[in-house]
Amino acid sequence: MSHLMIPEGYTSHISLIDTEVAIKSIKDTFERRLAEQLRLTRVSAPLFLLKNTGLNDNLNGVEKPVSFTSVELNNNDEIEIIHSLAKWKRDALYRYGFEPHTGLYTDMNAIRKDEELDNIHSMYVDQWDWEMVIEKEDRTVDFFKDTVKKIYTALLDVEFLMIRHYPQLGEAILPEEITFITTQELEDLYPSLTPKQREKEYTKARKAVCIMKIGDVLKSGIQHDGRSPDYDDWALNGDILVYNPILDDAFEISSMGIRVDKEALLSQLKKANAMERENLPYHQNVINNVLPLSIGGGIGQSRLCMFFLRKAHIGEVQASLWDEETMKICNEKGVHLL
Numbered sequence: 001m002s003h004l005m006i007p008e009g010y011t012s013h014i015s016l017i018d019t020e021v022a023i024k025s026i027k028d029t030f031e032r033r034l035a036e037q038l039r040l041t042r043v044s045a046p047l048f049l050l051k052n053t054g055l056n057d058n059l060n061g062v063e064k065p066v067s068f069t070s071v072e073l074n075n076n077d078e079i080e081i082i083h084s085l086a087k088w089k090r091d092a093l094y095r096y097g098f099e100p101h102t103g104l105y106t107d108m109n110a111i112r113k114d115e116e117l118d119n120i121h122s123m124y125v126d127q128w129d130w131e132m133v134i135e136k137e138d139r140t141v142d143f144f145k146d147t148v149k150k151i152y153t154a155l156l157d158v159e160f161l162m163i164r165h166y167p168q169l170g171e172a173i174l175p176e177e178i179t180f181i182t183t184q185e186l187e188d189l190y191p192s193l194t195p196k197q198r199e200k201e202y203t204k205a206r207k208a209v210c211i212m213k214i215g216d217v218l219k220s221g222i223q224h225d226g227r228s229p230d231y232d233d234w235a236l237n238g239d240i241l242v243y244n245p246i247l248d249d250a251f252e253i254s255s256m257g258i259r260v261d262k263e264a265l266l267s268q269l270k271k272a273n274a275m276e277r278e279n280l281p282y283h284q285n286v287i288n289n290v291l292p293l294s295i296g297g298g299i300g301q302s303r304l305c306m307f308f309l310r311k312a313h314i315g316e317v318q319a320s321l322w323d324e325e326t327m328k329i330c331n332e333k334g335v336h337l338l
Contacts, residue, residue: 003116003117003118003119004118004119004313004325004326004329004330005118005119005247006312006313006329006330006333006335007246007247007248007312010246010312010333010334010335011334012309012310012311012316012334012335012336013166013168013169013170013309013310014166014168014169014309016336016338018166019309019311019316019317020338022162022165022166022305022308022309023305023309023317025161025162025165026158026162026304026305026308026309027301027304027305029157029158029161030128030154030155030157030158030299030304031105031128033153033154033157033158034105034128034130034151034154034299035105037150037151037153037154038103038105038130038132038147038150038151039101039102039103039132040102040103040104040105040130040132041098041102041103041104041105042104042105042106043092043096043104043105043106044106045085045088045106045107045108045129046082046085046088047081047082047109048079048080048081048082049079049080049082049088050077050078050079050080051067051077051078051079051080052077052078052280052281053280053281053282055087055088055091055282064113064114065080065081065082065083065111065113066080066081066111066113067079067080067081081110081111082108082110083110083112083125084108084110084125084127084129084298085106085108085129085298086129086228086231086232086296086298087230087231087282089104089106089129089130089131089294089296090131090231090259090291090292090294090296091282091285091291092104092131093131093132093133093291093292093294094285094290094291094292098132098133098292099133100133100134100135100292101132101133101134101135102132102133103130103131103132103133103294103296104130104131104132105128105129105130105131106128106129106130107126107128107301108125108126108127108128108129108298109124109125109126110124110125110126111123111124111125112125117322117323117326119247119312119313119314120247120251120303120306120314121314122302122314122315122318122320123320123321124318124319124320124321125300126300126301126302126318127298127299127300127301127303128298128299128301129296129297129298130296130297130298130299131294131295131296132147132294132295132296133292133293133294134258134292134293134294134295135293136293138258138293138295139233139236139258139261139293140236141212141236143258143295144212144236144237144238144257144258144295145180145210147256147295148178148180148210148238148240148256149177149178151240151254151256151299152174152177152178152208152240155174155208155242155253155304156174156176158304158308159172159173159174159308160172162308162309166309169308169309169310170310173207173242173243173245173307174207174208174242175206175207175208177208178208178209178210178240179206179208179209179210180209180210180212180238181202181209181210181211181212182211182212182213183195183211183212183213183214183218183224183225184213184218184219186198186199186202186211186224187218187219187220187224189202190202191220195222195223195224195225196250199211199241199250200249200250202250203241203242203243203250203251204243204248204250206243207242207243208240208241208242208243209240209241209242209250210238210239210240210241211224211238211239211241212237212238213234213235213236213237213238214227214232214234214237214238214239215227215229215232215234215237215268216234216235216271217271225239228272229260229265229268229269229271229272229274230260230265230268230269230274230277230282230283230286231257231259231260232256232257232258232259232260233257233258233259233260233261233264233268234264234268235264236257236258237255237256237257237258238255238256238257239252239254239255239256240252240253240254240255240256241253242307244306244307245310246310246311246312247312251303251306251307252300252303253299253300253303253304253307254297254298254299254300255297255298256295256296256297256298257295257296257297258293258294258295259293259294259295259296260286261286261293262286262287262288262289265283265286265287266278266287269283302314302317302318305317305318312335313330313335313337315330315335315337315338316335316336316337316338317338318338319338322337
């Protein structure tokens with residue numbers, strides 16, 4: 001079933017070939033700025049991981065990864081296509097021996113077969129996954145905010161570049177500064193709205209926001225959004241959202257957070273009824289303080305390209321597979337899927 005919405009009168013501001021050129025420019029520029037802002041080194045990343053390591057991202061805990069076995073490995077070892085590298089990166093920081101306030105980033109390509117396809121969701125996921133070593137005293141809201149601001153500076157640089165090269169894209173959308181708000185403050189502000197409606201209202205008013213403290217239960221008894229219990233500390237994480245005027249909606253481009261220490265991990269596993277993960281190798285390395293403390297996140301590559309090029313569908317900036325109804329509607333509306 002398609003969940004597609006093409007805005008009335010929508011047309012792309014730039015041609016198909018110019019879109020491909022612009023995608024390369026956006027990715028090259030943002031990647032370079034991100035590495036400079038956070039002192040990151042690019043590393044190679046896996047496409048699949050062994051299930052029994054506990055390193056794959058469980059997302060909300062219900063999505064099933066694409067999996068297989070290999071005749072060259074023990075057939076009892078199930079191999080999973082990654083959902084993201086949220087936990088792998090922290091393990092990589094340890095293996096590479098990164099120093100505090102330095103880290104890594106990588107091109108992450110994943111398959112999420114259970115994704116509900118719409119304007120901004122695809123089975124194919126491409127993002128920059130990054131991770132940085134921090135000290136114990138850095139596990140604060142202020143340090144988290146400072147890191148968000150550095151990433152936001154890189155976003156401002158890219159928007160300026162795109163508008164300069166393609167003035168037909170129109171005026172800048174991003175404000176000079178990003179606004180911070182917690183999920184509880186958002187619920188207090190809009191108690192009668194759903195979490196997604198709150199995000200839209202607040203982001204439309206502020207244009208660029210970081211919604212913090214995602215995963216725990218709010219005063220209303222519900223979660224703002226689901227979050228895996230074993231990588232982000234729910235008290236020290238957040239999503240970066242910008243207002244997308246093409247879709248008239250809040251548009252998430254990054255999820256990030258200071259990672260769990262032993263106390264946060266055990267507390268969140270208990271809250272999530274996921275204590276069976278406690279004895280997995282990754283989780284034991286957190287509990288026994290083998291892995292460094294870190295902050296990290298993922299930044300959607302196709303999402304950024306959609307936003308900066310004012311596109312209505314993620315398929316305009318990414319080659320993936322779509323249902324017949326989506327392809328039919330896009331063809332009728334003049335939306336050129338790659």
